[in-house]
Amino acid sequence: xxxxxxxxxxxxxxxxxxxxxxxxxxxxxxxxxxxxxxxxxxxxxxxxxxxxxxxxxxxxxxxxxxxxxxxxxxxxxxxxxxxxxxxxxxxxxxxxxxxxxxxxxxxxxxxxxxxxxxxxxxxxxxxxxxxxxxxxxxxxxxxxxxxxxxxxxxxxxxxxxxxxxxxxxxxxxxxxxxxxxxxxxxxxxxxxxxxxxxxxxxxxxxxxxxxxxxxxxxxxxxxxxxxxxxxxxxxxxxxxxxxxxxxxxxxxxxxxxxxxxxxxxxxxxxxxxxxxxxxxxxxxxxxxxxxxxxxxxxxxxxxxxxxxxxxxxxxxxxxxxxxxxxxxxxxxxxxxxxxxxxxxxxxxxxxxxxxxxxxxxxxxxxxxxxxxxxxxxxxxxxxxxxxxxxxx
Amino acid sequence: xxxxxxxxxxxxxxxxxxxxxxxxxxxxxxxxxxxxxxxxxxxxxxxxxxxxxxxxxxxxxxxxxxxxxxxxxxxxxxxxxxxxxxxxxxxxxxxxxxxxxxxxxxxxxxxxxxxxxxxxxxxxxxxxxxxxxxxxxxxxxxxxxxxxxxxxxxxxxxxxxxxxxxxxxxxxxxxxxxxxxxxxxxxxxxxxxxxxxxxxxxxxxxxxxxxxxxxxxxxxxxxxxxxxxxxxxxxxxxxxxxxxxxxxxxxxxxxxxxxxxxxxxxxxxxxxxxxxxxxxxxxxxxxxxxxxxxxxxxxxxxxxxxxxxxxxxxxxxxxxxxxxxxxxxxxxxxxxxxxxxxxxxxxxxxxxxxxxxxxxxxxxxxxxxxxxxxxxxxxxxxxxxxxxxxxxxxxxxxxxxxxxxxxxxxxxxxxxxxxxxxxxxxxxxxxxxxxxxxxxxxxxxxxxxxxxxxxxxxxxxxxxxxxxxxxxxxxxxxxxxxxxxxxxxxxxxxxxx
Numbered sequence: 062x063x064x065x066x067x068x069x070x071x072x073x074x075x076x077x078x079x080x081x082x083x084x085x086x087x088x089x090x091x092x093x094x095x096x097x098x099x100x101x102x103x104x105x106x107x108x109x110x111x112x113x114x115x116x117x118x119x120x121x122x123x124x125x126x127x128x129x130x131x132x133x134x135x136x137x138x139x140x141x142x143x144x145x146x147x148x149x150x151x152x153x154x155x156x157x158x159x160x161x162x163x164x165x166x167x168x169x170x171x172x173x174x175x176x177x178x179x180x181x182x183x184x185x186x187x188x189x190x191x192x193x194x195x196x197x198x199x200x201x202x203x204x205x206x207x208x209x210x211x212x213x214x215x216x217x218x219x220x221x222x223x224x225x226x227x228x229x230x231x232x233x234x235x236x237x238x239x240x241x242x243x244x245x246x247x248x249x250x251x252x253x254x255x256x257x258x259x260x261x262x263x264x265x266x267x268x269x270x271x272x273x274x275x276x277x278x279x280x281x282x283x284x285x286x287x288x289x290x291x292x293x294x295x296x297x298x299x300x301x302x303x304x305x306x307x308x309x310x311x312x313x314x315x316x317x318x319x320x321x322x323x324x325x326x327x328x329x330x331x332x333x334x335x336x337x338x339x340x341x342x343x344x345x346x347x348x349x350x351x352x353x354x355x356x357x358x359x360x361x362x363x364x365x366x367x368x369x370x371x372x373x374x375x376x377x378x379x380x381x382x383x384x385x386x387x388x389x390x391x392x393x394x395x396x397x398x399x400x401x402x403x404x405x406x407x408x409x410x411x412x413x414x415x416x417x418x419x420x421x422x423x424x425x426x427x428x429x430x431x432x433x434x435x436x437x438x439x440x441x442x443x444x445x446x447x448x449x450x451x452x453x
Numbered sequence: 454x455x456x457x458x459x460x461x462x463x464x465x466x467x468x469x470x471x472x473x474x475x476x477x478x479x480x481x482x483x484x485x486x487x488x489x490x491x492x493x494x495x496x497x498x499x500x501x502x503x504x505x506x507x508x509x510x511x512x513x514x515x516x517x518x519x520x521x522x523x524x525x526x527x528x529x530x531x532x533x534x535x536x537x538x539x540x541x542x543x544x545x546x547x548x549x550x551x552x553x554x555x556x557x558x559x560x561x562x563x564x565x566x567x568x569x570x571x572x573x574x575x576x577x578x579x580x581x582x583x584x585x586x587x588x589x590x591x592x593x594x595x596x597x598x599x600x601x602x603x604x605x606x607x608x609x610x611x612x613x614x615x616x617x618x619x620x621x622x623x624x625x626x627x628x629x630x631x632x633x634x635x636x637x638x639x640x641x642x643x644x645x646x647x648x649x650x651x652x653x654x655x656x657x658x659x660x661x662x663x664x665x666x667x668x669x670x671x672x673x674x675x676x677x678x679x680x681x682x683x684x685x686x687x688x689x690x691x692x693x694x695x696x697x698x699x700x701x702x703x704x705x706x707x708x709x710x711x712x713x714x715x716x717x718x719x720x721x722x723x724x725x726x727x728x729x730x731x732x733x734x735x736x737x738x739x740x741x742x743x744x745x746x747x748x749x750x751x752x753x754x755x756x757x758x759x760x761x762x763x764x765x766x767x768x769x770x771x772x773x774x775x776x777x778x779x780x781x782x783x784x785x786x787x788x789x790x791x792x793x794x795x796x797x798x799x800x801x802x803x804x805x806x807x808x809x810x811x812x813x814x815x816x817x818x819x820x821x822x823x824x825x826x827x828x829x830x831x832x833x834x835x836x837x838x839x840x841x842x843x844x845x846x847x848x849x850x851x852x853x854x855x856x857x858x859x860x861x862x863x864x865x866x867x868x869x870x871x872x873x874x875x876x877x878x879x880x881x882x883x884x885x886x887x888x889x890x891x892x893x894x895x896x897x898x899x900x901x902x903x904x905x906x907x908x909x910x911x912x913x914x915x916x917x918x919x920x921x922x923x924x925x926x927x928x929x930x931x932x933x934x935x936x937x938x939x940x941x942x943x944x945x946x947x948x949x950x
Contacts, residue, residue, distance in 0.1 A: 081935070122703050123810050145709065175651065186650060188659055189628050200935055204903045208895070210808040212840040212880040214614045214663050215888075215895055216922065217904045218627065221659025225651065242709035265569055271592070271683040273748065298709075301752030308683075308749065352648045354569040377649055400653050420654035423643050427910065428654045434906035437935060 066109040070195075070203050070234060076108065077232070077440055078201035086443040089228035091131055092165030094156040095174055098445075099416040101408045105443035110169055113234045118209070121146060124240050125192065125209060130169025130233040137168050141240055149241040150187050151178030151276075153336045158346065159405055169233045175225030178335035179276035179294070182374040188224035190239040196223065196231035199436025209237045222431075227417075229442065230435040244296035247275075248306055249330070251322040252291045252313070257281050257360040257372075260291040263316040264375040265353060267293050272309040277375035278334045281360075292322065292330055334373050337404070343369060343382025345406045347390045351399025353377050362393050386410055391418060415447040455503045456544075456886050459920040461551035465531055469508055472531060476511050476553065479521045484559075486510040495554050498539040498546040499601070500887055502803070502857060507534065507548035512556045516634060516642060516672040519555070523670065524640025526553055532916050533638070535666040537577065537609030540601040542804055543885025545613060545665045545921060555670060557608050563587050564673070571678045572631060572648050577608025577671045581615070584676060593678040596623035599881070600789055608671050614663030616881040618714040618745075618788070621839035623679065625881070627662040634673035635661060638912045648675055660907060665883050667918045668911040682747035685713065686757050687781040690764045691738030691771035695719065698740035699814040701767040702838045705744070705760055706811070712760075714745040715839035716788050719818070722795060722833040722846070726787035729794035734787050735771040742838065743788055745781070788835070792846065795833045799848035802833075803860045807871030808880035811841045820870055821845055828863045830856070842880035843871070869894055884922045892924055906932050 065087070067073035080087050086105035090096065114131035121144040128137065134152060141147050153176065154166040170176075177186045193207030206219035223230060255263065260279040267274045276294040293309065295302045310319050322330070333339055340346055351359060356376030363370045369382040381390060381401075390401050400418035403411070420428055425448065436442070465472070473487045486492055487509045497504045513519050526533050532552035539546050548554045560576035566588060567573070573584055573595070581602040584595040598617035599605055605615065611633065616625045623629070632646035646658035661668050692698040698717055705712065718726065718734075718741045727734040734741060742764070746756040757774050764772050775781035787794070796802055809817050818834065825832045831848045845867055849860040868878050868888065872895050878888050892901060901923055908915070909929035919926055 120810070120812065122707055122812060124706065125810075181650070185624065185628055188656055189624065198903060202899045202903070204897070204900045206896075206900060206904065208808070208877040210810060210841055210876050210880075212616060212620070212625070212808045212837065212842045213877040214625075214881055214883055215878045216884065216892065216901070217660050217907055218614070218663050219660065219904065219907070221627065221656050222907075224659070225656050230655075242706075242711065245709060269568055269571065269592075269680055271680045273682075297748070298752065298755060300755045301748050304749040304751040350649050350651055352570045354567065374650070398648065418653040420652075423641055424645070424654055424657075427637075427643065427657065430910035431655055431657070431907060434910050434933075435903065437933065 063106040064109050065106055066112055068112045070197065073197050073232060073234065074201045074203060077197055077199065080106070080440045081199065081201060081438040087440050088443045088445070089232050089441060091167030091170030092133065092162060094154055094161035094166040095159060095170060096161065097159045098404060099411065100445050100447050101411050103443040103445055108232060110232060110234070111167065114167070116140065117235060125211065125237060126240055127209060127235060127237040128168060130236050131167050133164065134166045134168055134171055135164045142243065145243050146240040147243045148238065149180070149184040149190055151180040151184070151335060152176050152187070153178050158337050158341045168236060172224050172236060173226060173228050173233060179278055179331055179373050182277065182377065183275040184241070188221045191220040191224050191236060192239055193237040194220055194223055194233055195235045196233045198231040199438060199440040207237065211239055227446065229432055246299035246302050247294060247296035248302050249292050249294045249322045249327045250306060250309060250319045252317040252319045253288050254282070255279070255289055255291045255317055257364065258357055259316055260289065261356045261360065261372070261376045263291060263313050264293070266313060267309060268375045270309065270312055272305045272312070273297070274309070276331065278371065278373045280339065280371045290330065294331065334371065337380045339371060340369055340380055340382035343384065345383040345386055345410065346404040347381040347383070347401045348404050349379040349381060349390065349394055349399055349401040350377060351379070351394060351397050355397035355399060358397055359393065359399070417446050419448050455505060456890065458505065458549055458886070459926055461549065462530070465551040466508070472529070472553070473509050475525055476509060476522065479525065480511055480513050480518050484512045484514065486512070495536065495539070495548060495556070498536070498541040498544060500542055500544040500547070500885070502851070503544050503547050503886060505548045505550060507554035508551055510554040510556055512559050514559045516636065519636045519670055519672055520640045520642055522553070522555065523636050523638050527638045527640065527914065527916060530914065530916070532919055534918050535612070535670050537606035537612070538580070538604045540605040540609065541613060541883060541885060542806070543879065543883040543887040545883050545885040547886050549920065557670070558606070560608070560672065568593065568678070570648050572675050573678055574673060574675050575607055577611065577674055578606050581605050581607060581610055588678055589681065592681050594681050595676055596629050596679055597626045600792065607674050607676065611662050611671050611674055612664065612666040613883045614881070616837070616842070618716055618837065621715060621837065622711050622713045627659065629677045630658065630662055630674060631677055632675035633658060633661060633671050635669040636672055637669050638914065638916050646675070665885060665918065665921050667908055667921060669917070684750045684753050685745055685747040685781060686753040687743060687745045687775040687784045688757055688760055689734070689771070689773045689784045690742040690744065690769050691735035692740045692742070693738065693768060693770050695740045695818050696815045697768045698742050701742060701764055701769070703811060704763045704767065706839070708759060708763065710746070710756060710759065712744050712839060713747045714743070715837070716743040717741065717836045717838035718788065718791060719834040721798070721831065722791055722835050725794040725798055725833060726791050729797065730786045730790050732783040732787050738770060743784055791835045795846045795848070798833070799831070800850040800852065803847040803849065803864055805843065805845045805847065805864050805867050806879050806882040807868050807876055808840065808842045809871050809874050809876035813874040813876070814841070817843070817870060817874060821867055824863060824866055828859055830860060830863055837880070840880070841876065865891060886921055889922055890924050892922070902927070902932055909933070
């Protein structure tokens with residue numbers, strides 16, 4: 062398939078205008094780490110956005126960074142770390158789990174796909190940290206929205222709409238993101254051997270306490286390891302973290318023996334959870350989001366079917382690995398108030414299973430109208446999400 | 454002077470009696486207000502300089518009624534302006550002469566509280582403080598806390614994406630709302646978002662929050678509840694110079710501390726607040742910082758000590774650290790009452806709301822002070838210092854010829870200055886009618902058209918709250934046209950939106 066690599070906004074506008082007039086489709090791509098998500102047979106030219114890379118403005122004291130959407134995530138993380146800062150939403154590179162190109166993931170791709178990790182539960186998702194952007198819509202028009210300051214209600218909040226839109230509204234060329242100070246100290250409390258029900262209860266108790274838990278995950282026993290591990294993370298200033306850790310330990314004593322985990326195992330655990338590494342060999346990988354109150358029911362259902370899984374976001378996010386497509390994950394989740402994204406699957410399954418859960422009809426129609434406002438000719442609709450006809 | 458509103462449609466005005474009677478069929482009893490005397494109560498919102506009597510006001514009690522009202526108005530081409538408690542400071546709920554004013558205050562019930570999912574499902578007419586009051590006994594609260602929280606409604610907060618003094622750490626309304634029930638102009642009822650962090654489809658929730666009542670009418674809101682912190686401590690710090698206070702804010706942030714709240718007041722605001730509440734604000738200070746930290750007792754003590762040290766190194770002249778919750782509340786009392794306190798200094802005041810990069814604070818304050826001399830109108834400054842959100846309060850007397858217009862021009866100059874230094878027109882009060890005509894200072898025609906097309910997908914006939922936010926009313930058909938890109942690529946035969 063042809064690859065178009067615009068080097069300037071003008072070139073990008075021209076390419077989109079040509080596609081709109083010829084009926085050609087464009088598949089917007091950053092580093093290509095998530096290219097394997099969605100319908101495999103896309104007849105579209107690749108619109109390579111990596112030409113829009115580089116830091117445009119970064120004053121650490123303002124806790125704001127403006128950068129090209131094609132800038133690599135690894136480069137952003139490194140720069141922020143040098144100034145004792147980070148992106149609050151805990152982003153990661155999908156390459157490992159999707160066998161994509163390593164360390165090529167771009168910030169534009171991270172934002173467009175709403176990629177976030179364990180600490181998003183306490184600190185928000187990309188949509189909560191995108192302050193502004195510049196982009197070219199399917200109308201081949203350059204436009205911008207939002208601003209470069211942390212507090213802004215001027216005009217509609219299009220940055221939130223673009224975050225998580227999977228490149229279906231506009232090609233992002235630059236982004237302004239909020240940064241946060243890197244916590245001075247982080248420590249996790251771990252408890253081994255808890256059954257899923259008890260682990261989820263303990264997490265619910267922790268999240269409703271004033272301990273300020275920043276991440277909470279549970280790795281069940283069985284297919285993923287010999288022993289179950291439940292982990293709660295606290296971060297902040299050391300003296301504060303230590304005091305909250307003790308409070309939390311007392312609060313959760315009835316559930317089991319909670320011990321502070323040494324740094325290396327802790328980092329390994331959270332890094333695994335963040336990028337779904339324990340399920341990286343499962344032929345099918347689903348990412349399910351549901352209300353915490355439904356987590357027990359889902360865990361039971363998954364155990365009954367012998368699926369491999371682990372839970373993040375205190376039971377609100379499940380990563381589910383299957384050997385065969387014999388469980389209809391969406392049918393299981395629907396009555397639980399949840400939905401799921403198909404992250405990895407063989408081509409034969411992706412050809413007929415939409416990657417994203419489709420909204421119900423009225424909402425799907427509204428989604429469609431919103432998309433057509435930005436992209437009336439469907440330049441960015443290469444069929445990846447298999448829903449273009451759903452709304453009609 | 455009330456800004457230019459969309460001209461009333463004569464054919465609609467002529468049908469007023471028929472419209473009133475159609476609304477009475479949908480909302481029986483006292484729910485339809487049509488006499489001038491009672492309508493006066495609705496003629497303006499918190500921006501009282503602007504007034505307009507609505508054609509009729511309706512106070513529905515159920516989602517079904519809202520849906521019927523919207524469907525009927527839509528089929529008859531009647532405009533609708535939604536309204537919560539009417540505390541908007543930007544004229545977001547300013548009525549139109551030919552529009553139905555849809556008052557949502559009877560939607561005042563809390564429907565569900567679920568601590569396991571850490572959410573509350575409330576009707577939009579519940580007050581902001583009402584949510585926290587309902588859950589505080591169980592150790593929870595709802596984070597956004599605009600100063601009007603005793604009166605303003607959750608529905609209005611959703612429309613305006615309201616903030617408050619704690620949004621530096623805990624976010625604005627948009628970061629604390631998970632789901633909505635929304636009625637479109639067509640009468641269609643949709644559920645947007647839900648009770649989880651992400652839901653299928655585009656993040657429409659993200660654009661509906663803060664859309665100033667122009668995309669749909671909110672009939673139910675699912676908000677996120679947070680566990681109350683174990684302890685909180687406030688510091689009251691006086692400085693001899695604005696620069697010292699500004700640098701102290703920068704140093705606190707640079708130290709990696711994100712306080713729960715960080716507010717600044719200038720000399721005039723300090724004195725007005727102290728005269729009003731008498732809680733011991735330092736009258737001799739040029740700038741006052743109020744910083745709140747929360748967490749465990751130990752953590753609060755530690756953070757307070759670090760902030761004290763940073764204050765001293767920036768030349769603080771007074772430092773007081775709250776020793777009890779009562780004292781902490783006293784520290785805040787002056788700040789929370791700053792607007793009414795300043796209101797006693799002059800017959801009228803005009804509250805501005807720009808945001809700037811923090812580093813620009815001393816420069817912007819110097820410029821505002823120079824403008825104040827030039828316009829001959831005094832200014833008291835109150836800011837959310839942590840996030841660079843300024844609230845200059847321009848003092849004037851509406852009874853003196855030309856002073857309101859002078860205050861408006863001065864205010865517009867301040868907002869243009871905010872944009873010039875890299876900031877924005879409004880941090881939390883909304884564009885409304887007030888800042889509508891300044892939108893081109895920040896956005897190009899193409900920028901605004903992309904926003905307006907979003908409105909078209911919700912409200913194709915532009916019947917919901919027209920005349921707000923955008924300086925020009927475009928018809929959706931016109932917005933849908935594709936422009937010819939640099940004269941090169943016309944699309945004569947493709948189907949159009």
